Amino acid sequence: MARRGSWAIPGPGPRAALPLVLLLLVGFAAPLLAILDYSFMPPRTFSLTGEPTLENYVTIFQSTSYLSFLWSLALATVTVAVLALTCYPISYGLVRVFGRWATVLTLLFTIPLFVSENVRLYGWVLFFIKNGVLLGALKTYLGIEFDSWLFTSSATVFGMIYVYLPFMLFPMTLGIAMVPNETRDAAFDLGASRWQVFREVELPLSMPGIVIGFLLTFVLAVGAIAEAKVLGGQAIIPVTHDIEIAFTYAQNWPLGAALSVLLMLVVGALVLLVLRRFDLDTILGRR
Amino acid sequence: MTSASVILELRGIRKDFGALAAVDGIDLAIAEGEFFTIVGPSGSGKTTLLRMLAGMEQPSSGDILLRGRRINDLPANRRPTCMVFQSLALFPHRTVGENIEFSLKIRGVSKVERRQRAHGLMRLLRLPEELYGKNVTKCSGGERQRVALARALAYDPEILFFDEPLSAIDYKLRKTLEKELKDIHRETGKTFVYITHSLEEAMVMSDRIGVMRQGRLVQVGTPNEIYVTPNNKFVSEFIGDVNVFPVEVAGPGRLRSSAIAGEFTAPKLPSGFSKGHLVIRPEYLRFLADPSGAENSLKGRLYNEYALGSRFQYQVRVGDQVFVVEKLRQQAYGGRLDDDVVIGWDARDSILVTD
Structure with a gap:
């Protein structure tokens, strides 16, 4: 007997959303829960039903893992900072200065995304390596020899800036494009200098795009691993590398899971902090 | 100034x-x-x-x-x-x-x-x-x-x-x-x-x-x-509905139009005027019971009427030309659609303009 009550058939909205909810539960929430579970399992076990323990976390706090955490956060911070400073002028140009050329430039920024990240990074290796494209050419044609810049921490940062540039550039461009021309004109007309127009109107009104660019690149950069491996030559060990080692060579899934959980907590806390400081709705004046 | x-x-x-x-x-x-x-x-x-x-x-x-x-x-x-x-x-x-x-x-x-x-x-x-x-x-x-x-x-x-x-x-x-x-x-x-x-x-x-x-x-x-x-x-047509038709000088103080049959009494002619347009605002057009005393009159058919609140607007067809007449509510025209009507105006209420 079908009874109407607290278990009544839901409306068309929830019913239509159901497949997506199931997909997210199975494909997104379940693996995260599995990781969370693993992080409390005894070291070097492969069962999700063992006796829960905090041993993995204790191990991490007693080890030097915090160093790789710091490295990852530092690399991501430097990447975001450099990207912010380089992308803002480019975005500004794309929206306000370059005119018809903006389309061409946007395309040039987009096309590399169609090539695998690893392939592009190895491309840079060929470019910078001793006797490679750059140094080889200098040696052959000018007779000058330099040491290769590869396999240093700055090469890692370079790789990350290169890979994550579009993820800062495009949200920023959107943010700047959202500032209406008449609003800028109005501020200028009311006596503001170019700099005051920028500070009082353009920057705050393009903030949503900038914040989204910051978050996107930061989260991606904290999770980066290939740049440090390929261009950095493991001069730096980011936490993602530790996680990979734990899951592969070390065959210590619970330790890797605990590291992953800690990383998610740190990044999540930072993101929440930023979102609280820059409430997107308030910036847009929706509240 | x-x-x-x-x-x-x-x-x-x-x-x-x-x-x-x-x-x-x-x-x-x-x-x-x-x-x-x-x-x-x-x-x-x-x-x-x-x-x-x-x-x-x-x-x-x-x-x-x-x-x-x-x-x-x-x-x-x-x-x-x-x-x-x-x-x-x-x-x-x-x-x-x-x-x-x-x-x-x-x-x-x-x-x-x-x-x-x-x-x-x-x-x-x-x-x-x-x-x-x-x-x-x-x-x-x-x-x-x-x-x-x-x-x-x-x-x-x-x-x-x-x-x-x-x-x-x-x-x-x-x-x-x-x-x-x-x-x-x-x-x-x-x-x-x-x-x-x-x-x-x-x-x-x-x-x-x-x-x-x-x-x-x-x-x-x-x-x-x-x-x-x-x-x-251009200026005359810029505000509201207005009646405009092409005219040329037919003689001293007289005008004729290529759009409407007959001759009209001209308002004061601008110097050197030979052809242009005659403009009559809709409130200056009258329905005439007896056309004999009017300076200018045209026979047409009442095609439609529109209530504009304080005023009524009428569309009168004279040949191919449509004329717009407006009357205050208290002076509304009492006839029916498709009535044969005569509309008229005083020469001083019309305006001659060039293109």
């Missing part, structure tokens, strides 16, 4: 965009304290002209003089003028108070004084005091208009420019704000230069009107002059 009272003078102002002349040579003098409105259809160059006056565009040639001083090269932020934009261009991330105080803050006016000025302006514009700390995006359409005006007035400009700020507002509120704007103009005594595509809106508010077409001013005059003596067909 004596030269001492001229606040803004335009001498041969042009603006070319490639081969296209958006503004094609404009000479104009606007008096201190005047409410001057530039009217024109979209694409007539009126917004480009206003942006040049405000300093947001550079004229290709010609001079802009403010109290006799050439200000062509003075950028907008250093001109003692201020603009109310079509979109209002309020700062959405700021409160009503911060919007109004923007120019004062830029000038480094103290917080206390800023607040005082803002509250004074809010009183002048009848903005409730509690709006001061409210985000400007939470305000109603009418409130936003007033905030935009208050923000411009806070700058204490010598001239206020308006770029169709009322165009996106519903009819009733627009009518209220038009009158309010005229009141504010009286109260502040500032020079207002207003742009609109609606001659009706211009008539309500302005001391003088300039009608613009294809980058040129085709007529400048008081609202009454523009309405009663338009100097060409």
Whole structure:
């Protein structure tokens, strides 16, 4: 007997959303829960039903893992900072200065995304390596020899800036494009200098795009691993590398899971902090 | 107008965009304290002209003089003028108070004084005091208009420019704000230069009107002059419904038309007039019971009638030509549709214009 009550058939909205909810539960929430579970399992076990323990976390706090955490956060911070400073002028140009050329430039920024990240990074290796494209050419044609810049921490940062540039550039461009021309004109007309127009109107009104660019690149950069491996030559060990080692060579899934959980907590806390400081709705004046 | 009272003078102002002349040579003098409105259809160059006056565009040639001083090269932020934009261009991330105080803050006016000025302006514009700390995006359409005006007035400009700020507002509120704007103009005594595509809106508010077409001013005059003596067909057709048909001189004081059979008594002929258009406003046409005494009359058929509130409008077909007749409600025509009717007018109520 079908009874109407607290278990009544839901409306068309929830019913239509159901497949997506199931997909997210199975494909997104379940693996995260599995990781969370693993992080409390005894070291070097492969069962999700063992006796829960905090041993993995204790191990991490007693080890030097915090160093790789710091490295990852530092690399991501430097990447975001450099990207912010380089992308803002480019975005500004794309929206306000370059005119018809903006389309061409946007395309040039987009096309590399169609090539695998690893392939592009190895491309840079060929470019910078001793006797490679750059140094080889200098040696052959000018007779000058330099040491290769590869396999240093700055090469890692370079790789990350290169890979994550579009993820800062495009949200920023959107943010700047959202500032209406008449609003800028109005501020200028009311006596503001170019700099005051920028500070009082353009920057705050393009903030949503900038914040989204910051978050996107930061989260991606904290999770980066290939740049440090390929261009950095493991001069730096980011936490993602530790996680990979734990899951592969070390065959210590619970330790890797605990590291992953800690990383998610740190990044999540930072993101929440930023979102609280820059409430997107308030910036847009929706509240 | 004596030269001492001229606040803004335009001498041969042009603006070319490639081969296209958006503004094609404009000479104009606007008096201190005047409410001057530039009217024109979209694409007539009126917004480009206003942006040049405000300093947001550079004229290709010609001079802009403010109290006799050439200000062509003075950028907008250093001109003692201020603009109310079509979109209002309020700062959405700021409160009503911060919007109004923007120019004062830029000038480094103290917080206390800023607040005082803002509250004074809010009183002048009848903005409730509690709006001061409210985000400007939470305000109603009418409130936003007033905030935009208050923000411009806070700058204490010598001239206020308006770029169709009322165009996106519903009819009733627009009518209220038009009158309010005229009141504010009286109260502040500032020079207002207003742009609109609606001659009706211009008539309500302005001391003088300039009608613009294809980058040129085709007529400048008081609202009454523009309405009663338009100097060409374009101006005559710009306000409301009007009856216009081509005519040429048929003899002394007589006109004939290629569109309508018969001859008409001409109003006073402009010198050198040989052919052009005869303009008759719909309120000057009468239904005639007995056509014998009328100066001009036409036989037609009553095709349709429209209730316009205080007035009735009738469409009368004379051959292929449609005539529009308007009567006050109390003087409504009592006939039926498809009646044969005779309409007539006095020669002095018609206007001869050239193209």
